Amino acid sequence: xxxxxxxxxxxxxxxxxxxxxxxxxxxxxxxxxxxxxxxxxxxxxxxxxxxxxxxxxxxxxxxxxxxxxxxxxxxxxxxxxxxxxxxxxxxxxxxxxxxxxxxxxxxxxxxxxxxxxxxxxxxxxxxxxxxxxxxxxxxxxxxxxxxxxxxxxxxxxxxxxxxxxxxxxxxxxxxxxxxxxxxxxxxxxxxxxxxxxxxxxxxxxxxxxxxxxxxxxxxxxxxxxxxxxxxxxxxxxxxxxxxxxxxxxxxxxxxxxxxxxxxxxxxxxxxxxxxxxxxxxxxxxxxxxxxxxxxxxxxxxxxxxxxxxxxxxxxxxxxxxxxxxxxxxxxxxxxxxxxxxxxxxxxxxxxxxxxxxxxxxxxxxxxxxxxxxxxxxxxxxxxxxxxxxxxx
Ligand code: GAF
Numbered sequence: 001x002x003x004x005x006x007x008x009x010x011x012x013x014x015x016x017x018x019x020x021x022x023x024x025x026x027x028x029x030x031x032x033x034x035x036x037x038x039x040x041x042x043x044x045x046x047x048x049x050x051x052x053x054x055x056x057x058x059x060x061x062x063x064x065x066x067x068x069x070x071x072x073x074x075x076x077x078x079x080x081x082x083x084x085x086x087x088x089x090x091x092x093x094x095x096x097x098x099x100x101x102x103x104x105x106x107x108x109x110x111x112x113x114x115x116x117x118x119x120x121x122x123x124x125x126x127x128x129x130x131x132x133x134x135x136x137x138x139x140x141x142x143x144x145x146x147x148x149x150x151x152x153x154x155x156x157x158x159x160x161x162x163x164x165x166x167x168x169x170x171x172x173x174x175x176x177x178x179x180x181x182x183x184x185x186x187x188x189x190x191x192x193x194x195x196x197x198x199x200x201x202x203x204x205x206x207x208x209x210x211x212x213x214x215x216x217x218x219x220x221x222x223x224x225x226x227x228x229x230x231x232x233x234x235x236x237x238x239x240x241x242x243x244x245x246x247x248x249x250x251x252x253x254x255x256x257x258x259x260x261x262x263x264x265x266x267x268x269x270x271x272x273x274x275x276x277x278x279x280x281x282x283x284x285x286x287x288x289x290x291x292x293x294x295x296x297x298x299x300x301x302x303x304x305x306x307x308x309x310x311x312x313x314x315x316x317x318x319x320x321x322x323x324x325x326x327x328x329x330x331x332x333x334x335x336x337x338x339x340x341x342x343x344x345x346x347x348x349x350x351x352x353x354x355x356x357x358x359x360x361x362x363x364x365x366x367x368x369x370x371x372x373x374x375x376x377x378x379x380x381x382x383x384x385x386x387x388x389x390x391x392x
Contacts, residue, residue, distance in 0.1 A: 001051065001119070002388045005067075009053040009115040012065050012074065017053035017115070018390050019143060023135035023383035024049035025120035026127045026176040027209060027345055028336045029185050029200075030302050031280035033310055035170025037230055038191035038245025039277035042284055043172055044200065045180020047380035050118040050128065052135040053389060054143065057111040062098065064091045067117035079111050084164055090122075093129050096164035097136040100156050108144055121373070123215040125342020129165075130173035133157040134383040142385055150382070151193065154178040168227045180382035187284050191245055198284050200379055201292060205331065206353040207345055207377040210324065210360060212316035213370055214341035223338055226269060226310065233270035236261050246270055247277040272309035276302060296332025296347060300325050303334035303344075312339030316368050320344040323363045327356040345377065 002020060009017040024045035031041035057063075060079040066072070068090070075091040082099035084092055094114065101107065116135065120128045137153040140146075148156075157174040161167050175188055175195070184197040200207065234246050240257055243249060249257070254274045261267040279298045286295040303321045307313040313321075317335040321344040324333035329352025335344045348356050357374050364372045 002386055005051040005053050005115065005117050006389060008067055008117060009055075009113075012115055013055070013063070013113045015055060015113070016390065018055040019053070019139065020386045020389040021052045021054070021135050021139045021142070021384070022049055022386050023052075023131045023133075023138065023177055024180050024380050025131050026173055026180070027207070027343070027377055028172065028176075029345070030276075030283045030299055030334070031172075032276060032302060032306055032335070032337075032339070033226060033230075033312070034247060034273055034277045034280065035172040035188075035190040036168065036227055037234075037247050037273045037277070039247030039273065040280040041170075041172045041176075041188050041190060042185050042198075042280050043176035043188070044185035044377075044379040045176050045382055046120075046126070047378045048118075048120045048126070048375075049177075049380075050116055050120070050131040050135045051386075052114055052116050052132075052139050054112050054114045054139050056143065057113060059111060061111040062095075063111070063113045064094055065115050066090055067115065068122060079108065090132070092165065093132045093160065094136040096160035097133050097140065097157065099164055100159045101137070101140060104156065106140075106144070106146055106148070108140065112139075112143070114139070121211060123342075124211050124213075125337030125339075126209070127173040127177060127337070129161070130157060130177050133160050134174060134177045138383045138385065150178045153383075168224050178382050180380055182381055183379050185379060187280070191247070198287055201287065201290070201347070202379070204292070204349065205347040206350050208324070208348055208353060208357060209336075209375040209377050210320045210344045210346065210364075211373040211375070212320060212341050212343065212368075213373060214314075214316045222312070222340055226312065229266050229269040230273060232263070233261055233266050233273075236266070237270070246273050249274055251275060251278050268309040268311075272305045275305060292331050292347075296330075299332030299334045299347070306335055306339060310339070314340065316341060316364075316370065317344050319364050319367045320360060320372060321346075323360045324348070324356065327359060328352055330356055
Protein backbone atom coordinates (compact mmCIF):
# COMPACT_ATOMS: atom_id res chain seq x y z
CA UNK A 1 0.00 0.00 0.00
CA UNK A 2 2.76 2.48 0.97
CA UNK A 3 4.51 2.10 -2.35
CA UNK A 4 1.29 2.39 -4.37
CA UNK A 5 0.36 5.61 -2.56
CA UNK A 6 3.79 7.12 -3.27
CA UNK A 7 3.50 6.16 -6.93
CA UNK A 8 0.03 7.62 -7.19
CA UNK A 9 1.32 10.85 -5.66
CA UNK A 10 4.00 10.97 -8.36
CA UNK A 11 1.45 10.36 -11.09
CA UNK A 12 -0.79 13.16 -9.86
CA UNK A 13 1.84 15.79 -9.20
CA UNK A 14 4.75 14.73 -11.48
CA UNK A 15 7.13 14.93 -8.53
CA UNK A 16 8.13 12.71 -5.64
CA UNK A 17 6.46 12.69 -2.23
CA UNK A 18 8.71 13.70 0.64
CA UNK A 19 6.78 12.24 3.58
CA UNK A 20 4.10 9.59 4.11
CA UNK A 21 1.53 9.43 6.93
CA UNK A 22 -1.24 7.10 8.04
CA UNK A 23 -4.27 7.44 10.28
CA UNK A 24 -6.57 4.48 11.02
CA UNK A 25 -10.35 4.21 11.05
CA UNK A 26 -12.10 2.93 14.16
CA UNK A 27 -14.86 0.70 15.42
CA UNK A 28 -16.53 1.26 18.74
CA UNK A 29 -16.87 -1.96 20.76
CA UNK A 30 -19.35 -0.43 23.22
CA UNK A 31 -20.18 2.99 24.71
CA UNK A 32 -22.31 4.68 22.07
CA UNK A 33 -23.44 8.29 22.26
CA UNK A 34 -21.87 8.56 25.71
CA UNK A 35 -18.81 10.63 24.71
CA UNK A 36 -20.60 13.98 24.50
CA UNK A 37 -22.28 13.19 27.82
CA UNK A 38 -18.97 12.83 29.69
CA UNK A 39 -19.13 9.04 29.73
CA UNK A 40 -17.00 6.02 28.97
CA UNK A 41 -16.40 4.67 25.46
CA UNK A 42 -14.50 1.55 24.40
CA UNK A 43 -13.36 1.99 20.78
CA UNK A 44 -10.40 0.59 18.89
CA UNK A 45 -8.43 1.85 15.92
CA UNK A 46 -8.40 -0.62 13.02
CA UNK A 47 -5.66 -1.46 10.56
CA UNK A 48 -7.59 0.11 7.68
CA UNK A 49 -7.25 3.84 7.32
CA UNK A 50 -6.12 6.85 5.33
CA UNK A 51 -2.68 7.30 3.79
CA UNK A 52 -1.42 10.79 3.05
CA UNK A 53 1.67 11.41 0.93
CA UNK A 54 2.97 14.98 0.90
CA UNK A 55 5.58 17.32 -0.49
CA UNK A 56 6.08 20.97 0.37
CA UNK A 57 5.67 23.80 -2.15
CA UNK A 58 7.43 27.15 -2.52
CA UNK A 59 4.25 29.20 -2.94
CA UNK A 60 1.08 29.59 -0.84
CA UNK A 61 -0.97 27.01 -2.74
CA UNK A 62 -2.51 23.95 -1.18
CA UNK A 63 -3.29 21.13 -3.60
CA UNK A 64 -5.33 18.12 -2.51
CA UNK A 65 -6.26 14.93 -4.36
CA UNK A 66 -7.93 11.79 -3.07
CA UNK A 67 -7.53 8.40 -4.71
CA UNK A 68 -11.04 7.69 -3.42
CA UNK A 69 -12.53 10.68 -5.23
CA UNK A 70 -10.42 10.92 -8.38
CA UNK A 71 -13.45 12.21 -10.28
CA UNK A 72 -13.22 15.40 -8.22
CA UNK A 73 -9.69 15.97 -9.54
CA UNK A 74 -7.03 18.16 -7.91
CA UNK A 75 -8.52 20.71 -5.54
CA UNK A 76 -6.24 23.75 -5.54
CA UNK A 77 -6.70 26.41 -2.87
CA UNK A 78 -4.85 29.47 -1.67
CA UNK A 79 -3.65 29.04 1.92
CA UNK A 80 -5.17 32.46 2.55
CA UNK A 81 -8.75 31.33 1.95
CA UNK A 82 -9.59 28.12 3.76
CA UNK A 83 -13.29 28.77 4.19
CA UNK A 84 -15.74 25.85 4.01
CA UNK A 85 -17.06 25.35 0.47
CA UNK A 86 -19.72 22.70 -0.16
CA UNK A 87 -18.36 22.08 -3.66
CA UNK A 88 -14.97 21.11 -2.19
CA UNK A 89 -16.76 18.05 -0.80
CA UNK A 90 -14.33 15.58 0.87
CA UNK A 91 -11.53 18.17 0.78
CA UNK A 92 -13.30 20.24 3.44
CA UNK A 93 -11.96 17.78 6.06
CA UNK A 94 -8.23 18.36 5.41
CA UNK A 95 -8.95 22.03 4.67
CA UNK A 96 -10.73 22.27 8.01
CA UNK A 97 -7.59 20.99 9.74
CA UNK A 98 -5.49 23.70 8.08
CA UNK A 99 -8.14 26.28 9.02
CA UNK A 100 -8.51 25.23 12.68
CA UNK A 101 -4.74 25.06 13.19
CA UNK A 102 -4.33 28.48 11.56
CA UNK A 103 -6.99 29.93 13.87
CA UNK A 104 -4.94 28.57 16.79
CA UNK A 105 -1.83 30.35 15.50
CA UNK A 106 -0.28 27.40 13.62
CA UNK A 107 -0.06 28.18 9.94
CA UNK A 108 2.50 27.10 7.37
CA UNK A 109 4.42 29.78 5.47
CA UNK A 110 4.19 27.78 2.23
CA UNK A 111 1.77 25.24 0.81
CA UNK A 112 1.70 21.50 0.17
CA UNK A 113 0.81 18.94 -2.45
CA UNK A 114 -1.02 16.10 -0.69
CA UNK A 115 -2.35 12.84 -2.05
CA UNK A 116 -4.81 10.92 0.15
CA UNK A 117 -5.83 7.33 -0.29
CA UNK A 118 -8.04 5.37 2.07
CA UNK A 119 -9.06 1.75 2.46
CA UNK A 120 -11.92 2.38 4.89
CA UNK A 121 -15.32 2.39 3.17
CA UNK A 122 -16.45 6.04 3.07
CA UNK A 123 -19.58 7.01 4.94
CA UNK A 124 -19.83 3.57 6.59
CA UNK A 125 -19.53 4.84 10.15
CA UNK A 126 -15.92 3.67 10.52
CA UNK A 127 -14.71 7.25 10.88
CA UNK A 128 -13.19 7.90 7.49
CA UNK A 129 -13.61 11.63 8.19
CA UNK A 130 -11.80 11.61 11.56
CA UNK A 131 -9.13 9.45 9.91
CA UNK A 132 -8.45 12.03 7.18
CA UNK A 133 -8.47 14.79 9.82
CA UNK A 134 -5.83 13.08 11.94
CA UNK A 135 -3.72 12.12 8.92
CA UNK A 136 -3.67 15.82 7.96
CA UNK A 137 -3.04 17.07 11.50
CA UNK A 138 -0.10 14.70 12.08
CA UNK A 139 1.30 15.52 8.62
CA UNK A 140 1.22 19.27 9.28
CA UNK A 141 2.58 18.95 12.81
CA UNK A 142 5.52 16.80 11.63
CA UNK A 143 6.32 18.70 8.44
CA UNK A 144 6.17 22.05 10.22
CA UNK A 145 7.96 20.77 13.34
CA UNK A 146 5.41 22.35 15.69
CA UNK A 147 5.81 19.66 18.36
CA UNK A 148 2.10 19.62 19.27
CA UNK A 149 1.06 16.63 21.37
CA UNK A 150 -1.23 13.96 19.98
CA UNK A 151 -3.87 14.98 22.51
CA UNK A 152 -3.81 18.55 21.18
CA UNK A 153 -4.09 17.32 17.58
CA UNK A 154 -7.03 15.12 18.58
CA UNK A 155 -8.79 18.11 20.15
CA UNK A 156 -8.17 20.27 17.08
CA UNK A 157 -9.53 17.51 14.86
CA UNK A 158 -12.72 17.44 16.94
CA UNK A 159 -12.96 21.20 16.46
CA UNK A 160 -12.91 20.62 12.70
CA UNK A 161 -16.15 18.64 13.07
CA UNK A 162 -17.73 21.03 15.57
CA UNK A 163 -16.73 24.43 14.22
CA UNK A 164 -15.91 23.85 10.55
CA UNK A 165 -18.12 20.99 9.35
CA UNK A 166 -20.90 21.79 11.83
CA UNK A 167 -21.52 18.42 13.49
CA UNK A 168 -21.48 18.48 17.29
CA UNK A 169 -19.58 15.20 17.65
CA UNK A 170 -17.83 14.10 20.81
CA UNK A 171 -14.14 13.25 20.98
CA UNK A 172 -14.26 9.45 20.74
CA UNK A 173 -13.36 8.97 17.08
CA UNK A 174 -10.41 11.34 16.98
CA UNK A 175 -9.08 9.99 20.28
CA UNK A 176 -9.32 6.35 19.22
CA UNK A 177 -7.58 7.19 15.95
CA UNK A 178 -4.84 9.25 17.58
CA UNK A 179 -4.06 6.73 20.33
CA UNK A 180 -4.78 3.33 18.74
CA UNK A 181 -2.77 0.32 19.92
CA UNK A 182 -2.24 -3.02 18.17
CA UNK A 183 -4.63 -5.71 19.41
CA UNK A 184 -6.25 -3.43 21.98
CA UNK A 185 -9.35 -1.33 22.50
CA UNK A 186 -9.27 1.75 24.70
CA UNK A 187 -11.47 2.54 27.69
CA UNK A 188 -11.65 6.31 27.49
CA UNK A 189 -13.24 8.51 30.10
CA UNK A 190 -14.52 11.36 27.96
CA UNK A 191 -14.87 13.66 30.99
CA UNK A 192 -11.22 13.53 32.11
CA UNK A 193 -9.70 12.16 28.87
CA UNK A 194 -7.89 9.50 30.94
CA UNK A 195 -7.64 6.19 29.18
CA UNK A 196 -6.42 2.66 29.53
CA UNK A 197 -6.08 -0.16 27.00
CA UNK A 198 -7.62 -3.63 27.25
CA UNK A 199 -6.67 -6.51 24.93
CA UNK A 200 -9.39 -7.77 22.61
CA UNK A 201 -10.09 -11.53 22.74
CA UNK A 202 -8.95 -12.08 19.17
CA UNK A 203 -7.35 -15.49 19.88
CA UNK A 204 -10.85 -16.84 20.27
CA UNK A 205 -13.11 -14.47 18.36
CA UNK A 206 -13.27 -12.83 14.97
CA UNK A 207 -14.57 -9.27 15.06
CA UNK A 208 -16.83 -9.17 12.06
CA UNK A 209 -17.72 -5.76 10.65
CA UNK A 210 -21.05 -5.87 8.81
CA UNK A 211 -21.73 -2.93 6.53
CA UNK A 212 -25.37 -2.12 5.80
CA UNK A 213 -24.22 -0.23 2.68
CA UNK A 214 -26.86 2.28 3.61
CA UNK A 215 -24.96 5.52 3.56
CA UNK A 216 -25.42 7.77 6.54
CA UNK A 217 -25.16 11.49 6.80
CA UNK A 218 -23.35 12.25 10.02
CA UNK A 219 -23.89 15.91 9.24
CA UNK A 220 -27.59 15.16 8.99
CA UNK A 221 -29.63 16.84 11.66
CA UNK A 222 -30.38 13.62 13.58
CA UNK A 223 -27.01 13.52 15.35
CA UNK A 224 -27.22 17.16 16.47
CA UNK A 225 -30.83 16.55 17.47
CA UNK A 226 -29.82 13.67 19.79
CA UNK A 227 -27.16 15.86 21.32
CA UNK A 228 -29.68 18.65 21.93
CA UNK A 229 -32.07 16.18 23.59
CA UNK A 230 -29.27 15.09 25.94
CA UNK A 231 -28.61 18.72 26.80
CA UNK A 232 -32.28 19.16 27.62
CA UNK A 233 -32.15 16.11 29.91
CA UNK A 234 -28.99 17.45 31.55
CA UNK A 235 -30.57 20.86 32.21
CA UNK A 236 -33.51 19.09 33.87
CA UNK A 237 -31.25 16.88 36.01
CA UNK A 238 -29.14 19.88 37.03
CA UNK A 239 -32.19 21.19 38.91
CA UNK A 240 -31.74 18.21 41.23
CA UNK A 241 -28.02 17.34 41.20
CA UNK A 242 -24.89 19.49 40.68
CA UNK A 243 -23.69 17.59 37.60
CA UNK A 244 -21.90 18.74 34.45
CA UNK A 245 -22.64 15.65 32.33
CA UNK A 246 -25.45 13.06 32.29
CA UNK A 247 -22.99 10.23 32.92
CA UNK A 248 -22.21 11.59 36.38
CA UNK A 249 -25.56 10.13 37.45
CA UNK A 250 -25.42 6.52 38.61
CA UNK A 251 -28.12 4.11 37.44
CA UNK A 252 -29.60 4.23 40.97
CA UNK A 253 -29.74 8.04 41.01
CA UNK A 254 -31.27 8.01 37.55
CA UNK A 255 -33.98 5.62 38.67
CA UNK A 256 -34.87 7.98 41.51
CA UNK A 257 -34.87 11.08 39.31
CA UNK A 258 -36.04 9.98 35.87
CA UNK A 259 -39.68 10.88 36.53
CA UNK A 260 -38.59 14.55 36.71
CA UNK A 261 -38.24 14.56 32.92
CA UNK A 262 -41.70 15.00 31.45
CA UNK A 263 -40.87 14.61 27.78
CA UNK A 264 -40.83 10.88 27.11
CA UNK A 265 -38.40 11.12 24.19
CA UNK A 266 -35.89 13.11 26.23
CA UNK A 267 -36.28 10.64 29.13
CA UNK A 268 -35.54 7.70 26.83
CA UNK A 269 -32.43 9.37 25.40
CA UNK A 270 -31.06 10.01 28.89
CA UNK A 271 -31.88 6.47 30.00
CA UNK A 272 -29.86 5.06 27.11
CA UNK A 273 -26.88 7.27 27.91
CA UNK A 274 -26.78 6.46 31.63
CA UNK A 275 -27.22 2.71 31.20
CA UNK A 276 -24.78 2.60 28.27
CA UNK A 277 -22.10 4.31 30.36
CA UNK A 278 -22.63 1.69 33.05
CA UNK A 279 -22.65 -1.18 30.52
CA UNK A 280 -19.36 0.02 29.07
CA UNK A 281 -17.60 -0.19 32.43
CA UNK A 282 -19.11 -3.63 33.04
CA UNK A 283 -18.16 -4.87 29.57
CA UNK A 284 -14.50 -4.03 30.11
CA UNK A 285 -14.56 -5.77 33.49
CA UNK A 286 -16.13 -8.85 31.90
CA UNK A 287 -13.52 -8.83 29.16
CA UNK A 288 -10.70 -8.63 31.69
CA UNK A 289 -12.28 -11.48 33.68
CA UNK A 290 -12.51 -13.48 30.42
CA UNK A 291 -16.27 -13.81 30.96
CA UNK A 292 -17.00 -13.51 27.26
CA UNK A 293 -20.65 -14.59 27.44
CA UNK A 294 -21.43 -11.74 29.84
CA UNK A 295 -19.40 -9.35 27.67
CA UNK A 296 -21.42 -10.39 24.62
CA UNK A 297 -24.75 -9.99 26.42
CA UNK A 298 -23.81 -6.40 27.22
CA UNK A 299 -23.17 -5.75 23.51
CA UNK A 300 -26.62 -7.13 22.69
CA UNK A 301 -28.22 -4.95 25.38
CA UNK A 302 -26.39 -1.94 23.99
CA UNK A 303 -27.92 -2.56 20.57
CA UNK A 304 -31.41 -2.94 22.03
CA UNK A 305 -31.05 0.33 23.92
CA UNK A 306 -29.83 2.14 20.80
CA UNK A 307 -32.82 0.73 18.94
CA UNK A 308 -35.56 1.35 21.50
CA UNK A 309 -34.37 4.31 23.59
CA UNK A 310 -31.92 6.22 21.43
CA UNK A 311 -33.65 5.30 18.14
CA UNK A 312 -30.61 5.45 15.88
CA UNK A 313 -30.70 1.97 14.31
CA UNK A 314 -33.39 1.27 11.69
CA UNK A 315 -34.26 -1.83 9.69
CA UNK A 316 -30.80 -2.36 8.18
CA UNK A 317 -28.74 -2.19 11.38
CA UNK A 318 -31.36 -4.14 13.34
CA UNK A 319 -31.45 -6.92 10.76
CA UNK A 320 -27.67 -7.29 10.79
CA UNK A 321 -27.20 -7.12 14.56
CA UNK A 322 -30.24 -9.18 15.54
CA UNK A 323 -29.60 -11.88 12.93
CA UNK A 324 -25.97 -12.07 14.05
CA UNK A 325 -27.02 -12.40 17.70
CA UNK A 326 -28.93 -15.59 16.82
CA UNK A 327 -26.05 -17.37 15.07
CA UNK A 328 -24.10 -20.18 16.74
CA UNK A 329 -20.70 -18.97 17.89
CA UNK A 330 -21.75 -15.31 18.09
CA UNK A 331 -21.38 -13.98 21.65
CA UNK A 332 -22.63 -10.47 20.93
CA UNK A 333 -23.50 -8.04 18.14
CA UNK A 334 -24.43 -4.40 17.94
CA UNK A 335 -24.39 -1.34 15.72
CA UNK A 336 -21.18 0.70 15.94
CA UNK A 337 -20.65 4.46 15.58
CA UNK A 338 -23.34 7.09 15.26
CA UNK A 339 -25.99 4.81 13.71
CA UNK A 340 -28.54 5.88 11.06
CA UNK A 341 -26.98 3.30 8.69
CA UNK A 342 -23.30 2.43 8.61
CA UNK A 343 -21.93 -0.73 10.26
CA UNK A 344 -22.64 -3.27 12.95
CA UNK A 345 -20.07 -5.57 14.58
CA UNK A 346 -20.26 -9.13 15.89
CA UNK A 347 -17.84 -11.15 18.03
CA UNK A 348 -17.94 -14.67 16.64
CA UNK A 349 -15.88 -17.78 17.33
CA UNK A 350 -13.30 -18.17 14.58
CA UNK A 351 -14.52 -21.49 13.22
CA UNK A 352 -18.15 -20.33 13.06
CA UNK A 353 -17.48 -16.97 11.42
CA UNK A 354 -17.79 -18.09 7.82
CA UNK A 355 -21.13 -19.82 8.33
CA UNK A 356 -22.50 -16.92 10.38
CA UNK A 357 -21.53 -14.45 7.66
CA UNK A 358 -23.26 -16.53 5.00
CA UNK A 359 -26.53 -16.68 6.92
CA UNK A 360 -26.47 -13.01 7.93
CA UNK A 361 -25.82 -11.99 4.30
CA UNK A 362 -28.78 -14.03 3.05
CA UNK A 363 -31.22 -12.85 5.72
CA UNK A 364 -30.12 -9.23 5.21
CA UNK A 365 -30.70 -9.34 1.48
CA UNK A 366 -34.08 -10.98 1.91
CA UNK A 367 -35.26 -8.49 4.57
CA UNK A 368 -33.90 -5.26 3.13
CA UNK A 369 -33.29 -5.87 -0.57
CA UNK A 370 -29.69 -4.67 -0.08
CA UNK A 371 -26.39 -6.51 -0.05
CA UNK A 372 -24.22 -6.23 3.05
CA UNK A 373 -20.41 -6.20 2.97
CA UNK A 374 -18.29 -7.98 5.55
CA UNK A 375 -14.76 -7.29 6.80
CA UNK A 376 -12.67 -8.69 9.61
CA UNK A 377 -11.48 -6.02 12.02
CA UNK A 378 -7.93 -6.05 13.34
CA UNK A 379 -7.07 -3.50 16.04
CA UNK A 380 -4.08 -1.44 14.97
CA UNK A 381 -1.86 1.49 15.93
CA UNK A 382 -2.73 5.19 15.92
CA UNK A 383 -2.00 8.07 13.50
CA UNK A 384 1.70 8.24 12.59
CA UNK A 385 4.37 8.88 10.00
CA UNK A 386 5.39 5.91 7.87
CA UNK A 387 8.83 5.24 6.49
CA UNK A 388 9.40 4.94 2.75
CA UNK A 389 8.87 8.38 1.23
CA UNK A 390 11.87 9.96 -0.48
CA UNK A 391 13.51 6.52 -0.77
CA UNK A 392 12.07 5.33 -4.05
C1 GAF B 1 -19.98 9.56 15.97
C2 GAF B 1 -19.31 10.72 16.71
F1 GAF B 1 -18.34 11.28 15.92
C3 GAF B 1 -18.71 10.29 18.04
O1 GAF B 1 -18.23 11.42 18.73
C4 GAF B 1 -19.74 9.52 18.88
O2 GAF B 1 -20.67 10.39 19.46
C5 GAF B 1 -20.43 8.43 18.05
O3 GAF B 1 -20.95 8.96 16.83
C6 GAF B 1 -21.56 7.78 18.80
O4 GAF B 1 -21.07 7.09 19.90
O5 GAF B 1 -19.03 8.62 15.58
